[in-house]
Every structure is written in C-alpha cells, then in structure tokens.
Amino acid sequence: xGTRINETEIIGDTTVTFYAHxxxxxxxxxxxxxxxxxxxxxDDVPTDNTQTTITLIADDLEAVYIEANKNIILDxxxxxxxxxxxxxxxxxxxxxxxxxxxxNLGTLKIMNGTMTAISKQPAINTGTGDVxxxxxxxxxxxxxxxNVKQAITLHSGTLTITGNSALSANNSGAYGGYSRAVIQxxxxxxxxxxxxxxxxxxxxxWSDKG
Numbered sequence: 001x002g003t004r005i006n007e008t009e010i011i012g013d014t015t016v017t018f019y020a021h022x023x024x025x026x027x028x029x030x031x032x033x034x035x036x037x038x039x040x041x042x043d044d045v046p047t048d049n050t051q052t053t054i055t056l057i058a059d060d061l062e063a064v065y066i067e068a069n070k071n072i073i074l075d076x077x078x079x080x081x082x083x084x085x086x087x088x089x090x091x092x093x094x095x096x097x098x099x100x101x102x103x104n105l106g107t108l109k110i111m112n113g114t115m116t117a118i119s120k121q122p123a124i125n126t127g128t129g130d131v132x133x134x135x136x137x138x139x140x141x142x143x144x145x146x147n148v149k150q151a152i153t154l155h156s157g158t159l160t161i162t163g164n165s166a167l168s169a170n171n172s173g174a175y176g177g178y179s180r181a182v183i184q185x186x187x188x189x190x191x192x193x194x195x196x197x198x199x200x201x202x203x204x205x206w207s208d209k210g
Contacts, residue, residue, distance in 0.1 A: 027060045038064050038081070039089075045070045049107065056081060056113065063089035063100055068128060070106035076113020076136065085119040092127045092155075100125045110136050111163075117141070122153040122184070133195075135163040140182075150181050156188045165195035 026034040028041040030052060035041040038060055045052045047069040054072060056079040063083050066072060074081075081101060088097035092105050099119035102108075109132040110124075117123035117140045124131070124138070131154075138151045151167040152159060161167065161183075169182045182197050183190060 027056065027058045027062075029055050029057055038062050042066055042070070042072065045072055061087060063087035063098070064102055065090040065092070066102065066104045066106040066108060066129075068105040072106060072108050074108065074110045076111065076115075078113055080114040080116065082114075082116040083119060092125060098125065102126075104131065105129055108132070109134065112136070115139075117151075122150040124152045125155075126152065126157065126159065127155045128157055130158045130160075132160045132162065133165050135165060137166045139167070140169040150184045152182075153184045153186065154188045154190060155186045158189045158191065159183070159185070160191045160193060161195055161197070162193040163195060166198070167195070168198035
C-alpha cells in the first residue's frame with residue numbers, strides 16, 4: 001500500500017531492485033522504508049538499544065510513545081511535529097492515554113526542527129532514558145488554567161539542551177508555579193548547554209539540578 005518501501009531485496013543469490021512511488025501520506029522514514037505515521041516508524045525500532053535514525057519528511061500532527069530500550073535519533077529535518085490536543089499517546093507511566101507530543105522511556109535525540117503542544121500535558125514527557133535536544137524549537141502554547149504546561153517534563157535520566165534550541169511556555173493564566181515552567185525536573189539532571197529558554201526552570205529537588 002506504499003507505507004513501507006525497500007529499495008532492494010535479496011532473493012536467493014539474486015539482488016532485486018524495486019522502483020515504487022511512495023504514498024503522499026508518508027510522514028517519516030527509516031532509511032528507505034517509509035511510514036504513514038511517526039508511531040509506525042517508532043514501533044519498528046528494535047528494543048535492544050540499537051541506535052536508529054527516524055527522519056520526518058513532512059509536518060506531522062501526532063502524539064507518540066517510545067518504549068524503554070529503544071535508542072532513537074529523531075531528525076525533524078526542518079519540519080514540525082505538533083499536537084493541538086486532539087491526539088493521544090500511551091502514557092509512559094500508566095495505562096492512560098495523554099495528549100503530549102512525545103511520551104518517552106527510551107534514549108532519544110531530537111534535532112533540526114520544531115515541536116508545538118496545546119494540551120494539558122508537556123510537549124515532551126520523558127522518564128527513564130536520556131534525552132538530547134539539539135537545534136529544536138519547542139513551545140507549549142496553552143492559554144489558560146491547566147492547559148498551560150511545560151515544554152519538557154523530566155522524571156529521571158538526563159536532559160541536555162544544546163545548539164540553537166529555543167524552549168518556551170506561555171504562562172498566562174497558569175494556576176501553579178510548576179505549570180508556568182518551561183522545563184520541569186521532577187528527578188534527574190538537566191544540562192542547558194546552549195540555546196534560549198523563555199520561562200521558568202522548575203526543579204522539585206534542587207540537588208538534581210545539572
């Protein structure tokens with residue numbers, strides 16, 4: 001159906017090259033394999049910590065879940081990954097679904113693009129794995145009350161912000177201090193090595209601040 005395309009296949013002792021038109025609905029690829037959703041690409045990443053690059057090839061309205069023992073480089077390639085509150089992903093810590101953009105338990109590097117969230121959850125909600133943000137603009141643009149959340153919430157592991165990354169959270173009407181934070185660190189270490197952060201940095205435990 002055009003959602004996955006391998007350029008070559010080895011059949012016995014013969015290498016056969018296939019030429020196909022991939023669907024205009026594809027939003028991501030791993031090498032020469034194309035996917036109609038980013039979640040489908042993530043699901044194809046092995047759970048043995050083999051580093052795998054997923055490249056976004058179009059703007060994508062989606063919420064995704066990354067399970068433990070997956071090691072992903074997500075190259076946005078100049079595109080936007082966003083959630084306007086209508087999409088839900090499996091929660092990283094319970095059986096509910098959440099309208100984050102990314103719920104993460106793996107090792108994750110995001111680079112070269114834009115992420116936007118409008119929901120009651122952070123743009124990135126990350127648990128056990130280490131996360132690197134490089135040359136990415138991430139914004140949470142909720143406008144009132146509980147809809148105002150963080151760009152990133154770190155529950156454990158290490159978060160590194162580097163390059164020309166820019167993080168922001170619209171804090172108008174927020175009901176609590178942590179809801180006004182651009183980054184909330186519940187546990188773990190946050191390292192800000194570059195870029196800009198427009199908002200409050202909120203650590204639950206100051207000893208964890210990197």
